[in-house]
Amino acid sequence: MHKSPHTKKAKTRITKNVRAQDLPVVLVHRLPAFNLLFKSRLHNHFTLLHPPLDSPDSVHSFLSRHAASIRALVAVGSTPVKSQILDLLPALEIVVCSSAGIDHVELSECRRRGLLVTSAGNAFSEDVADYSVALLIDVLRRVSAGNRFVRAGLWPQHGSYPLGSTLVGKRVGIVGLGSIGSEIAKRLPAFGCSIAYTSRKKKSGVSYPFFENVHDLAADSNVLIVCCALTNQTRHMINKDVMMALGKKGVIVNVGRGALIDEKELVQSLLRGEIGGAGLDVYENEPHVPEELFKLDNVVLSRHVAVMTLNLSKHCRM
Incomplete structure (x- = not known):
């Protein structure tokens, strides 16, 4: 995990050969898969707590009971870490983000409290890059759509199925040539x-052609792969004008953050046939996905799992 440069360092040490009741208490906020993948490595070093997710009141009550002992918060995925949560955790020393991005963390409040904030940095860049390419292949070659066609028993009835498009010769514009973008490239x-x-x-x-803005990049590309950080400047950077510049055969793949794309405009552009397709792992209002996308065969949807593999824990050092 990597430290944010905006925060002060907290003194949390991994301990060995201590009594269970003396282990540092860590709050794991969201995603049961974290427990499955990491518990075997962490249980000798930390006491892991998982708040209930059924209602805000139950979470508030849970945190109030354990507040004095919680020294670390693991924010899985894009789980918000705002002042409302931090107010309930007076003993907190460190916020650990399982993602490369930290846009879901209120950094100014963490800085004010002297909390250390870490992220995954480039630990999972190769996995996310692989997934990005998989989404692109799926959209262009209609893999998931063909799978549904066969499983629905339509092959004997209809025979042929609409063909997809080759990757060869595609001009791919990468939005954000950081660690993930470089691996995709x-x-x-x-x-x-x-x-x-x-x-x-x-x-x-870097020898790849550089474009000063995303609109010009889209106009020169068949595919946009979005993998930059979400900031006030990049929110909704993939807007209607960018989609129109990409064109009717253009494909958008998003493995960054949902709000990098104007989701309402994306839905309408897909419905009107103004762009050719999309592969989406992230959404603007997760876990809610626009229902209009469910019936579109030129859209591939996944649930913010580009980073997740069975080998995930091997990338993390403690």
Whole structure:
């Protein structure tokens, strides 16, 4: 895990050979899969607490009971870490984010309280890059749509199925050439794709064509893969104008944050056939996904799991 430069360092130490009641108490906020993947490695070092998720009142009551002992908070996925939660945890020393992004954490409040904030950094960049390519292949080659077609028993009745598009020759625009974007860029040339990108600034030592804004990148691309950080400046950066510039055959893949795309405009553009398809692992109001997308065969949906593999815990060091 990597430390945010915006926060002070807290002194939380992994301990060995101590009594269970003396282990540091860690609050794991959301996602049971975390317990499955990490408990075997952590239970000798920490006491793990999981708040109930059935109602805000039950969470508040749970945190109030354990507040004095909780020294670390693990925020899984995009779980919000705001002042309302922090107010209930006076003994807290560190906030650990399981994702590379920390946009869901109220950094100014953590800074004020002297809390250390860490993120996954580039620990999972290769896994997310693999998933991005998988989403793109699925959308272009209609893999999931074909799977549904066969499982529904439609092959004997209808025979042929609409063909997909090849990856060879596709111009892929990467929005955010950070750790994840760079890993994506390494993979796609093997499929015959060319790469261009936009970022906050041009990267030194990078030969891919650079575009100063996402609109111009979209106009020169067949595919946009969105993997940058969510900030006030990047929120809804993929708007209607960008989608129109991408064009009717264009595909958008998003493994960054849902709010990087104007989701309402994306839905309408897909329904009107103004873009060719989308592969989405993130959404603007998770876990809620626009229902209009469910019946579209040119859209592939997953539940914010690009980072998740059975090997996940091996990437983490304690």
